[in-house]
Every structure is written in C-alpha cells, then in structure tokens.
C-alpha cells in the first residue's frame with residue numbers, strides 16, 4: 001500500500017500519533033503543517049525538543065518536571081511561603097499552578113496508595129515529604145488529592161505520617177458535588193458531608 | 201397508530217409488520233436521534249427531571265426492635281405515610297418508540313407505540329420468541345447490568361458485528377427525552393481480541409465475582425466497564441441523552457426509573473443474602489441518588505484492605521495504611537447503611553399504608569453491622585468509630601479467612617409474610633410469589649412518591665403464575681400507580697382484562713407484529 005511519502009515521514013506521523021489527543025489522522029495533518037512551515041515552526045520545534053530531551057529532569061526537591069534542578073518553582077524564593085501543596089502527579093501540579101490560586105511550593109507524591117495495583121507507601125514520595133516538612137520551615141501542608149477512594153486513603157495515610165512533625169494539615173473540601181443541591185441529596189450523603197465539614 | 205418493523209437476526213431479511221421496514225446497521229450511531237428522520241427522533245427540548253421533594257417519614261412511624269444479628273423493624277401505619285400514599289405522583293414516562301440493533305435475537309427492531317402510561321404494552325408469543333429480550337433492552341436504560349445481569353458483550357447478537365444498541369424515545373410529563381445505550385462494535389472487537397480465547401473464561405469469572413456497587417466514583421460495578429486484560433482499557437457502555445454523550449448509565453436515573461419483576465427473582469427469599477442485597481441496593485439507589493457511588497467507594501476500600509491483608513499478611517501490612525483504608529470503609533459504609541435504613545423504613549411505611557389486596561403485606565427488617573447501630577440511634581460519627589474499631593479487631597481473622605467478616609457487604613434484607621408472621625423463605629412457592637408481587641408494587645409506589653413521577657414497570661411472565669383474582673388485583677394496582685407497564689406472557693387470554701386499553705403485540709422468532 002502506497003502512503004505517498006517516504007518511511008521517514010511515516011515514522012514521524014506514527015510517533016506524533018502516539019501523543020495524547022492525537023490520532024493518525026490529526027498526526028498526518030500536523031506533519032503536513034510542519035513541513036509547510038519548515039522555518040517558522042519545524043526548525044524551532046526540533047530544537048526545542050532536542051533541548052528538552054537533553055535537559056529534562058525530575059526536581060530532586062518536589063518531583064516537578066523541569067530543565068533545571070531544583071525546578072524553577074523550588075528555586076523561586078518568593079515561593080517560600082511556608083505552605084506546601086501535595087499533589088498526586090505533575091499534571092495536577094501544572095493544573096493547579098496554571099490557576100494561579102496557589103503561591104507556595106509543591107510536592108509530587110507520584111501516585112496514590114493502591115493495594116490492588118501494588119503501590120505502597122515506599123513507592124510514593126512520602127518519606128521525602130516528611131523530611132521536607134522538618135527541614136524547610138513549613139507551617140501548613142495542603143493535601144490536594146483526588147476525591148477517589150485511593151486519593152482519600154492516601155490523604156489519611158500522609159496525614160498520619162506527618163503527625164509527628166506537628167505541621168498543620170488541611171485538605172481540599174470534598175463531599176458535596178459541584179452544583180449539588182442540598183435538598184436533592186440523600187440522608188446518607190448529607191450525613192457524610194456534614195461529618196466531613198471543614199472549618200473555614 | 202402502531203407501526204412495527206423488525207428484522208430477524210439469522211436471515212437479516214426484514215419481515216415487515218404493520219408499517220414499512222427501516223434498515224439499520226448495528227452501532228452506536230443508532231443510539232441518538234441524529235441518525236433518523238426529524239419526524240421521529242428530532243431534537244427534543246431538554247427538560248429537568250421531575251424529582252419532587254416528598255415529605256420525610258416521621259421518625260416515630262417506624263418501630264425498631266433489636267434482634268440478634270441485626271435489627272428488626274416493624275413499619276407501623278404512620279399517618280404521615282398513609283396520607284402520603286393518597287397523594288398521587290405524576291404519571292410516569294411512556295415509551296413512544298423503541299429501536300434495537302443487534303440486540304440478542306433482533307438484528308433490528310423498530311417499534312412505534314402510543315406514549316400513554318394508561319396504555320400498557322403487552323407482548324405475547326411462544327417460548328423463545330424474544331419477549332424477555334425486549335424487556336431486557338428497556339432495562340438497559342437504567343444503571344446496572346439490566347434485568348438479566350448480563351456481561352456487556354452478552355446481548356450482542358450472535359452473528360452480528362459485536363456491538364449492540366438500544367434507543368428509546370420516552371414521553372414524560374415534562375416532555376420527550378431520547379435515551380440510547382450500547383457498546384461500539386469496534387470497542388467490543390478490541391476487547392474480544394485482547395481477551396482471546398483464554399480471556400473469555402476470565403470474563404465469565406468476573407461476571408460472577410463482581411458486585412453492583414461500582415468502581416471508585418462509579419455507579420454500578422461491571423456496568424461501568426469491564427477490564428479488557430492486556431492493555432487494561434475498559435469496555436464501557438455508552439449512553440446518550442437527547443443525542444448528547446452522558447458520563448454513564450447513572451445519568452439515566454435522572455430521567456427514568458425502572459421497576460421490574462421477572463421469573464429470575466422468584467428465589468429472592470430463598471437465595472443467598474447477596475441476591476436480596478442487590479435488590480435492596482437497586483431500590484435504595486432509586487430513592488437516594490448518592491447510594492451507588494457510596495457503595496462503590498466502600499467496596500473499593502474493602503477490596504484494597506483485603507488485598508493488603510492477603511499480600512502482606514496481618515503482621516506485615518502497614519498499620520497506617522490499614523487505618524486509612526478502614527477509615528474510608530467506615531465513612532462510606534455509614535453512608536451506605538444510612539441510606540439503606542432510610543429506604544427500608546420508607547418502604548415499610550409504603551407497604552403498611554398500602555391497601556389490603558390479594559398480595560400479602562411484607563414485614564421488612566434489615567440485618568447488618570452498621571445498620572443495626574444506626575437503627576439503635578447511634579450518631580453517624582459514633583457508628584463509624586464503632587465500625588472502625590470492629591475492623592481493626594478483625595484484621596487477623598479477615599487475613600486468615602480472606603474475607604471481611606463484618607460490614608455492609610454482609611447485610612441482609614429480611615422479609616416476613618406479615619399476616620402469617622412467617623419468614624418469607626418458609627412460605628409456600630405461591631405465597632412467596634404473591635409477597636414478591638406486593639413488594640415490587642410497593643417499590644413502584646415508593647419510587648413514584650419519592651421521585652414525583654411513576655416508574656416504568658416491566659413484568660416478565662408474571663400473569664401466568666397468578667390466578668384470575670390476583671391478576672385482576674395486579675392490573676388494578678398498576679393502573680392506580682400511573683406508570684407505563686410492559687408485560688409479557690405466552691397466552692394472550694391472560695390479558696383479556698386489558699382489552700381496549702393495552703397495546704398488544706405478537707412476538708414470534710424475533711419478529712414483532714402489532715396484534716389488535
């Protein structure tokens with residue numbers, strides 16, 4: 001079957017098609033676009049890819065992905081607010097940081113506890129978190145974990161592990177679904193929501 | 201006006217009924233309204249579900265007596281409940297059109313109906329004709345695995361492409377709504393490839409072991425998807441409402457409430473507790489929207505704890521991790537138990553407030569660790585603490601036995617034949633059947649009252665097992681309920697009382713013909 005181009009281009013299409021959100025069709029369109037915009041797009045893209053390839057690393061302090069270590073967030077002195085935000089993965093860190101709502105530093109756990117998937121406390125960056133809280137002048141740890149069973153189990157576990165440091169631990173509020181109307185909730189959910197109330 | 205077309209699977213040739221045949225290929229394209237003429241399936245106005253805030257049963261109307269292993273509850277005829285039952289709910293949604301493709305024995309089926317809850321739909325025909333398949337198709341318009349508890353790929357027509365779809369237009373008091381569900385042919389094929397011949401065996405094992413509670417944050421066990429092994433991707437039942445992709449079958453619950461009675465439920469009182477729990481939890485989910493989610497979360501935490509105990513043993517498991525999981529189990533377990541208790545109290549009040557009919561009243565009780573504590577008046581927080589303590593104490597035992605010895609996964613719905621003061625499981629087959637009909641009618645009344653609109657009722661082969669007087673009583677109760685009824689039977693004569701009101705269809709070898 002003829003594809004109308006050489007294997008080099010085929011390979012590029014195949015690789016791009018593996019990116020999240022891109023299928024073979026959109027990958028073909030992207031490659032055509034890159035070829036048409038060789039100088040303004042393809043060349044700088046290739047250079048940017050090479051740079052990131054050579055320099056990308058995981059921040060040894062917080063677990064963020066960056067081209068410098070410590071990462072730019074950890075290196076920024078204005079971020080030493082005494083508040084640490086704990087997230088499951090780098091995607092969550094970037095999402096929170098994009099929102100500009102949080103101005104402190106982060107700590108990436110690298111997943112959640114899951115007995116079913118064989119992920120235990122030693123597979124997560126929990127011990128380094130406890131060390132960090134002791135070493136840096138941390139006053140509050142915000143657990144920004146997902147409202148899944150695994151996320152909440154991990155939040156509970158991390159809270160216990162941090163107890164000895166005396167740091168204040170808070171969590172994002174969960175319970176009432178966004179847009180949830182109180183009178184629509186059943187008694188059980190309401191009871192759980194009431195029980196899980198947070199001081200504001 | 202009734203127009204029916206159907207196409208038998210094995211021949212692929214359409215036998216035409218009272219109207220012209222529509223051609224159709226299997227696939228999700230058929231689910232939504234977008235694939236058909238605007239005259240039939242045009243865009244419908246999006247209407248909010250009617251869910252009336254019904255009055256809450258007064259605490260004093262339910263009498264509770266603790267018994268061993270659980271809690272006995274005797275619903276007393278509370279005046280609040282009695283007056284409530286006379287308060288009529290809106291008529292329920294009625295089906296205007298039902299379309300199937302590659303569903304069980306139907307390559308295609310296209311049924312046009314009079315969308316009037318006062319006009320029941322009666323399907324008659326010989327055994328194996330395809331009657332139950334139609335009811336099962338409708339049952340997929342609700343969370344769960346349908347009335348046969350099928351695996352996702354099971355309804356796909358043998359000899360078809362691998363996918364299946366069900367689409368229905370319903371007309372409710374607040375306007376029409378189009379619901380569609382099914383699995384993609386491509387997705388089903390991918391799963392079949394990933395599983396391979398050996399995987400197919402695993403799949404059957406899954407189906408036995410799974411629960412109805414659902415995955416984390418999900419709403420219905422395997423309903424939410426089945427792992428396809430190799431790449432871990434999940435086959436999902438796709439759902440559409442008014443042509444828009446919905447997150448999952450849970451979304452149907454806002455538009456439609458389905459209550460059914462099938463011969464498979466005959467063993468409800470004699471089967472293992474899990475069968476009654478499933479019946480109960482489905483009912484609870486219909487009156488308490490967060491229930492399935494809480495149950496799924498509880499079951500996830502429970503499975504995690506058992507895995508931890510099994511893999512690391514009681515002494516090897518990280519105690520902090522166990523405490524965290526037991527904390528989740530307590531939190532969600534209390535929510536599950538509270539919702540169940542509330543629903544059983546309401547159901548008991550509904551039974552009690554109902555009229556004396558040919559169907560004996562049931563006395564209901566709920567046995568369960570947390571349910572008992574809550575029924576005895578414990579605060580949710582105290583019940584959670586007590587349950588956590590029990591779990592902690594049971595770690596060694598649970599590690600040894602490989603199962604969780606206490607908790608909502610062991611609860612049971614206890615049913616007594618009230619007039620005889622006899623446990624239902626000891627009653628005669630006929631008495632059990634009558635009790636069951638009464639219980640399902642109460643479920644229908646309760647959901648109607650709590651949701652403000654009557655449910656759609658599916659009755660498979662029910663009339664055949666009732667004598668003339670009971671049959672008349674059943675039809676009478678259903679008429680008063682105000683929900684559309686879909687009933688099947690082998691003998692048209694059983695439904696003579698419905699002549700003039702029902703829409704009759706004759707089903708034969710996967711064809712459906714309008715009949716008088």
Ligand SMILES: Nc1ncnc2c1ncn2[C@@H]1O[C@H](COP(=O)(O)OP(=O)(O)O)[C@@H](O)[C@H]1O
Nearest residue numbers: 304305327328329330331332333355356357358
């Ligand atoms: N996946 C499937 N593909 C094709 N035919 C099926 C499938 N599942 C069940 N059937 C067939 O559907 C037929 C009708 O079943 P059913 O609706 O239960 O009949 P009844 O009219 O007695 O209720 C049965 O003969 C059965 O073999």
Ligand SMILES: [Mg+2]
Nearest residue numbers: 331332660661
């Ligand atoms: Mg049948």
Ligand SMILES: [Zn+2]
Nearest residue numbers: 059062071074
């Ligand atoms: Zn960093």
